[in-house]
Amino acid sequence: MGTISQKVSLEGARFFSFHGFYPEEQVLGAEFILDIDTMLNVHGDGEDDLSNTVNYVRLFQIASDEMEIPRKLIETVAHGILDRIRHEFLAVQYIRVSIRKMHPPMGAEVKNSAIELIFKR
Secondary structure (H helix, E strand, O other): OOOEEEEEEEEEEEEEEOOOOOHHHHHHOEEEEEEEEEEEEEOOOOOOOHHHOOOHHHHHHHHHHHHOOOOOOHHHHHHHHHHHHHHHOOOEEEEEEEEEEEOOOOOOOOOEEEEEEEEEO
16 A cells, blocks of 8 residues: 655745845845745545645645745745744645845846755654
């Protein structure tokens, strides 16, 4: 008998937020794109019950709450998101949070900067 793993994700969630190390970034703001992946083992037969999965609406709420808090580093934002998911969804075995800052002010054209955190229970 095998194990079924289930992936629940948010892909390409867009936010306009005021994260940035430099003061002008915290005033002007920027567009951020967020991806979240979660994995958990499934012990049923696909029961139609939200308590047996990760609610992706809740993932979005967590991400939205954390994106509203201005921080200097997007790494700090990602840690906040990851920690909240980790503590709220105890059955989750794997979490990946990726944040891309679109067109960061670098003095040259840059599509995005990015960070990614991965948690394994």
